Amino acid sequence: MSGLQMNYAPIRSRQGELVEAAESLGDVLKARACDAELNRRLSPETMADLFANGLLGYFVPARFGGSELDWGAQIHIGRALAHHCGSTAWIGGVVGSHALYIGRMDPRAQDDVWGAGANVLVSTGSVMRDVTVETLAGGYRLSGRWSFCSGVDHASWALLRASPSGDHRQSYFLIPRADFAIEDDWFVSSMSGSGSKSVLVKDVFIPDYRVLSMADMMAPSPPGAQANAHYLYSGSFRPFSGSNLMGPILGGAEAVLFEFERMMATGEGGVDASDVQWQLTYAEAAAEISAAEQLINLMIRTQTRYGSVGLPIPKAERIAVVRDRTYAARLCLNGATRLVTGLSADSVLKDAPIQRMFRDLQGMMQQIGVNWDRNMINCAKASLDMNTDIPELNAD
Amino acid sequence: MNCTDILSRAQALAVELKAQARATDDGGLSAEQVMALAEAGLLEPADPAVVMEVGRALGQGCGASAWLATAFASASAAVQRDPDLATIVGAGRVTLGGVPDEQTLNLVDGQIRLSGVWPSVGGLDHAEWILLSGLSWEGAPVCALVSVGDATASAYPHRGGLRGLVWRRVALADAPVHLLSVGDEGRGDPGRQALLLGALVGVAHGAYADYVGSTRARISGVGGQAVAQFTQVQARLAESHAELKAADALYDEVLGHTADGQADTAECDRDRAYIARKAVEAVNRLLGQMGAMGLAETNPVQRRFRDLRALASTPRLDWTAQAPAFGRHELGL
Numbered sequence: 001m002s003g004l005q006m007n008y009a010p011i012r013s014r015q016g017e018l019v020e021a022a023e024s025l026g027d028v029l030k031a032r033a034c035d036a037e038l039n040r041r042l043s044p045e046t047m048a049d050l051f052a053n054g055l056l057g058y059f060v061p062a063r064f065g066g067s068e069l070d071w072g073a074q075i076h077i078g079r080a081l082a083h084h085c086g087s088t089a090w091i092g093g094v095v096g097s098h099a100l101y102i103g104r105m106d107p108r109a110q111d112d113v114w115g116a117g118a119n120v121l122v123s124t125g126s127v128m129r130d131v132t133v134e135t136l137a138g139g140y141r142l143s144g145r146w147s148f149c150s151g152v153d154h155a156s157w158a159l160l161r162a163s164p165s166g167d168h169r170q171s172y173f174l175i176p177r178a179d180f181a182i183e184d185d186w187f188v189s190s191m192s193g194s195g196s197k198s199v200l201v202k203d204v205f206i207p208d209y210r211v212l213s214m215a216d217m218m219a220p221s222p223p224g225a226q227a228n229a230h231y232l233y234s235g236s237f238r239p240f241s242g243s244n245l246m247g248p249i250l251g252g253a254e255a256v257l258f259e260f261e262r263m264m265a266t267g268e269g270g271v272d273a274s275d276v277q278w279q280l281t282y283a284e285a286a287a288e289i290s291a292a293e294q295l296i297n298l299m300i301r302t303q304t305r306y307g308s309v310g311l312p313i314p315k316a317e318r319i320a321v322v323r324d325r326t327y328a329a330r331l332c333l334n335g336a337t338r339l340v341t342g343l344s345a346d347s348v349l350k351d352a353p354i355q356r357m358f359r360d361l362q363g364m365m366q367q368i369g370v371n372w373d374r375n376m377i378n379c380a381k382a383s384l385d386m387n388t389d390i391p392e393l394n395a396d
Numbered sequence: 397m398n399c400t401d402i403l404s405r406a407q408a409l410a411v412e413l414k415a416q417a418r419a420t421d422d423g424g425l426s427a428e429q430v431m432a433l434a435e436a437g438l439l440e441p442a443d444p445a446v447v448m449e450v451g452r453a454l455g456q457g458c459g460a461s462a463w464l465a466t467a468f469a470s471a472s473a474a475v476q477r478d479p480d481l482a483t484i485v486g487a488g489r490v491t492l493g494g495v496p497d498e499q500t501l502n503l504v505d506g507q508i509r510l511s512g513v514w515p516s517v518g519g520l521d522h523a524e525w526i527l528l529s530g531l532s533w534e535g536a537p538v539c540a541l542v543s544v545g546d547a548t549a550s551a552y553p554h555r556g557g558l559r560g561l562v563w564r565r566v567a568l569a570d571a572p573v574h575l576l577s578v579g580d581e582g583r584g585d586p587g588r589q590a591l592l593l594g595a596l597v598g599v600a601h602g603a604y605a606d607y608v609g610s611t612r613a614r615i616s617g618v619g620g621q622a623v624a625q626f627t628q629v630q631a632r633l634a635e636s637h638a639e640l641k642a643a644d645a646l647y648d649e650v651l652g653h654t655a656d657g658q659a660d661t662a663e664c665d666r667d668r669a670y671i672a673r674k675a676v677e678a679v680n681r682l683l684g685q686m687g688a689m690g691l692a693e694t695n696p697v698q699r700r701f702r703d704l705r706a707l708a709s710t711p712r713l714d715w716t717a718q719a720p721a722f723g724r725h726e727l728g729l
Contacts, residue, residue, distance in 0.1 A: 034553050127688065148688055168619075188691040189555065189698050270495075270711075277720050342716025346494055348709040349516035349563050351552045359555065366690050373628040373685075389619075 015073045021053040022080035022092065029084035030353070036087050036193030037356060040186050041153045046088055051119040055081070056096040061103050061228045064114035068230055071240060071307060072300035078247025083255050086360030087193025089248035091121075095151045097244045098122050101159055101172065103233040104217055104224040106209040109174050113157055122174075123155035125199050133164045139207040140164060142173055145183070150196040152182055158199050161214070172217055174210040175201060190363025218391070220310075231307050238392040239313045239321065240303055242369040246296045246325055249370065252361035253289045253332035259354040260285070260339045269352065270344035281338055288335035292328040299325050315382070318392055323379040329370035336361050399446050405436040406450045406465075410457030414602070417458045417560075421699055424562035425460055430522045438465045439489065442473040445655035448594030452647075455598020456605070459703030460560025462595035464519045467492045470588030471527045474539070474576065481541055481574055488524035490541070492588070493517045493566060495530040501540070502570070508533070509570040510540050518561030520549055526566065533575055540573040547571060557706030589712040590659065593668050596707040597647050600675035603700035604640055607682040608633070610697065614689075623685075632685050636678035643671045643678070662725035669718035672708040679704055 028049065036042050050056050058073045060066020067073075078093015102113050102122055113120055125146025134141040146160050156177050161170045183198040209223075216222050218238045225234035232240075260282065264273040271278055299321050306313040313321070340347075340358045348355055368374060374389065382393035409432060413420070416429065433439055438454070441447050447469045455462035471490035475481045499512030510528070517526060526547065528540045549564040611633070614623040623629055646667045653659040683690045683701050690698055711717055 037555060038553055187693040189693055189702060190691055192555070277716065281716070342714060343709065344495060345706070345709040345711065346497075346515045348556055348706050349494075349518075349554065349558075351554065355556055363691050366684070366686070366688050368687060371687070373632070377628060 014067050015058075015069050015076060018054055018058060018067070018069075018073065019076050019080045022055055022077050023083065025049055025053065025081075026084040029081065029088050033085040033087070033193065033353070033356065034351065036085060038192075040188075040192050041195030042088060042091055042151070042193055044154075047091075047121070047154045050088070050092055050096075055092045056121060057099070057118050059097055059099040059103065059232065060114060060118045061110070061230070061233065063227070064110070065118040066099065066114075068228075071232060071304050074244055075247035075250075075296065075300060078244070079251035079254070082248045082251025083258065085193065086248060086252050086255070086357065086364065087191055087195075089251055090191060090194045090364070091151045091154075093247040093251075094244045095121060095123060098124050098159060100232055100237075101217065102157075102174070102224075103228050103230075104222040104237065105172070105174065105212050106223040107227040108209045110224060110227065112176070112210065113174070120157065121151055121155045122157045122159050123149040123152040123199070124159045124161075125149040126161045128160070128162060131162045133162050133166075135164055136205065139205055140173065140211055142175070142204050142206055143202050144200075146199045146201075147185075148196045149182075149199045150194045152197050152199060153195050160199065160201065164211075169213065169215070171211050171213045173206050175204060175206060179204045188363065190359040190361075231310060235307055235310050236312060238395075239318055240307065241392065242390075243299060243303070243321070243325055245364060245367055245369050246299070246328065249329050249332050249361065249364050250289070250292055250296055252357060252364060253292065253336045255357045256336040256339055256354060256361065257286060257289055259357060263343075263347075263354070269347035269354070270342075278342070281342065285335035285338045288331040288338070292331040292335070295324045295328040295331075299328075315393075315396055319379050319382050322375050322390060322393060326370050326372055326375040326379075329365060330372060333361060333365050399443070399449075402437055402441060402446060403449055403453055406438055406453035407456075409433065409436055409438070409461075410454050410598075412457070413454065413461045414457035417696065417699065418694065420458055420460055420560040421693070422559075424521065425464060425519070425560045427522070429461065430464065433461060433465055439468045440472065441469050442476065443655075444470075444473075444588075444591055444659070445651055447473075447588075447591045448651060448654060451592065451594030451596075452598040455595040455600075456602040458560065459595065459599045459602075459700060459707065460518075460558050462598055463558050463561060463592065463703075463707070464491075464522070466588075466591050466595050467519060468523070470591050471525075474527060474588060475525075475541065478576055481576060484574060485525055485541070489522060490525040490527050491517065491519040491523035493526045493528040496528070499528075499531060499568075501531060501533055501573075504570065507572050508540075508575060510542065510568050510573045511570055512568055514566040514568075516554075516563045517549070517566045518558060518563050520544060520564045520566070521562055527576070528573075529578075531575075537578040539576045539578060541576060542568060542571050542573045557702035557704070559702075589710050590665075590668055591654075592707055592710050593647065593650065593671060593713060596672055596675060596704060596713060597643065599700050599704050599707060600640060600643070600679055603679040603682065603697050603704065604636065606696040606700065607679075607686070610695075611685070629685055632681050636681045639674045639678040643674045646671050662722050665712065665718045666722035668713055669715040672710075672713040673715040676704055676708050 057066040058069045062068040074093050074097035078089045081092045082089035127147040129145045131144030158175045160173045163170045181200040186197040220236045263269045263271045378388035378390045381388045438450050451462045451466040471492050475485050493514045496512045496514050502509050531538050548567045554563050679701050
């Protein structure tokens with residue numbers, strides 16, 4: 001056995017275990033999905049299951065008891081969870097991955113978050129309103145309101161973006177639960193169980209070591225690198241950002257496909273398996289979702305191939321990452337839309353799981369990370385060496 | 397009351413219903429709202445074209461009201477075709493039931509009785525009778541009129557469209573029913589599903605108007621720019637507007653055929669479904685431009701999109717079903 005294989009075998013094995021654990025929770029998560037939607041948050045039991053199975057600790061540094069897995073783990077886990085509940089997938093595959101950001105911050109901030117244990121959820125907020133940042137000796141005073149903080153009911157910390165300089169240069173501010181309030185404003189038609197409520201902060205002092213500029217967060221050798229050697233904490237992070245959504249999106253589309261297969265077998269929803277048009281619909285949707293899977297796997301391979309050895313991803317491949325993930329997301333939505341469009345009115349109106357699965361997928365597609373117009377326009381600009389709104393596309 | 401009066405009243409009421417639409421979505425249509433619809437004469441029209449136009453006017457304000465007016469008026473008209481049933485129903489309101497999960501019709505002691513489960517019936521709180529479809533008796537398609545009092549209705553979690561109708565699961569256990577033969581316009585419901593096209597077009601236009609109003613004032617959450625200044629936003633708006641305009645043109649043609657009693661054709665079926673498809677695509681594109689704010693239930697475009705999808709899933713408006721049907725017709729099959 002080569003040294004390379006010896007190094008990587010345990011990592012692969014742990015990721016496989018976690019994906020298996022995510023799938024094994026399927027029946028439980030499916031049974032709770034409706035309540036999660038109605039309660040507009042995941043249940044404490046679901047959070048306990050995620051923590052107990054390590055499904056939120058894959059990017060927690062090993063020195064705190066986390067799994068410290070390679071890039072892509074969050075996408076595979078998010079995909080597996082989405083087969084059963086879109087909101088759980090969002091918390092598991094997207095919010096859970098934010099541990100990476102903490103692992104890149106000052107080691108004292110990491111101690112604050114994980115010193116008492118690795119089972120900690122950090123909710124993030126980037127869409128802000130009425131934010132003020134005052135620079136003080138040894139830290140900052142922060143006030144404002146941040147929207148779309150997924151899983152915040154279960155979070156012990158919030159990682160919020162704001163600009164100390166008042167311009168576009170933003171920083172991350174890490175704030176303990178005691179220092180922020182939650183505004184119950186999450187009344188949505190999809191991804192309701194993600195509990196993405198707003199966070200209110202009023203005149204809170206944040207020490208310097210719990211603040212990190214976005215530029216430093218994204219650059220190689222951030223403060224956390226002195227404690228965590230893994231490339232995800234020590235290398236450039238720009239090429240990785242914006243891709244976490246793909247696990248829940250792919251899994252969400254597959255959930256619709258799997259449910260449709262079940263309906264074909266039972267004849268529910270007016271689906272007639274012997275009808276050629278349904279057969280064509282099914283085959284085309286399956287092909288679209290399968291193509292999306294291949295594009296997402298290619299994206300992960302590209303990001304990991306360069307990131308794991310500390311090499312910058314060439315510009316052409318960075319463009320391809322953004323373009324292909326956006327196209328993969330569109331394929332997922334197109335495939336799922338194709339499947340649900342012809343279902344009988346009862347499937348739209350009654351409490352059939354497929355309608356929630358589809359609504360959740362539509363909600364995920366509203367995220368800016370997979371916004372077709374924004375990403376495609378910027379990819380075109382980058383290809384023509386024009387300046388873009390997506391930082392990772394601008395550098396050579 | 398002539399047709400112009402009725403439509404004027406529908407348009408006026410739509411303004412009020414629009415202002416109440418969020419509360420209607422949360423708590424269901426109120427008795428006062430349904431009373432207002434009735435007092436305006438909007439639950440009575442028997443003329444299919446007028447029913448469509450009332451639905452279109454109301455849909456610009458509130459999808460649930462438009463559905464209810466269309467369903468109640470068309471169910472009532474179907475019942476009125478049979479003098480005996482008209483006497484039984486009297487002044488009672490009739491709502492429409494969809495396709496059953498399971499059902500059996502039996503003759504017991506000279507009385508026809510029905511058992512089964514209808515997974516989603518809308519507007520039940522405001523009706524005394526339900527007209528249930530998808531049945532056959534002695535080899536012929538029929539509808540069954542059943543008293544709401546003989547049905548067991550249960551609520552279920554519903555997060556999809558037309559929530560103001562408070563959808564219920566209806567179960568019947570040997571309930572006495574009166575049968576109504578399905579007329580020549582009937583496929584499924586008593587031939588009146590197609591009239592929901594008016595409500596659908598109205599909802600789509602309401603969504604467009606709400607989107608334009610919102611986007612004129614919207615500032616980007618990230619970057620702080622006026623969203624209306626983005627070229628792609630302008631281009632997507634134009635594409636959706638063009639689709640709705642094309643849908644309107646087809647709608648006018650279908651409406652004309654409906655008024656002439658010539659709308660039960662393969663071509664009209666195709667056009668109705670194509671209008672529904674274009675309307676959904678147009679509004680879906682607009683919603684996609686709204687980013688995460690498009691998720692919020694307080695966002696009227698989100699509510700209207702949900703309503704639109706629910707309306708477009710009506711079998712007579714479903715492109716997946718109607719497109720091959722037209723193809724078969726053209727190919728002489």
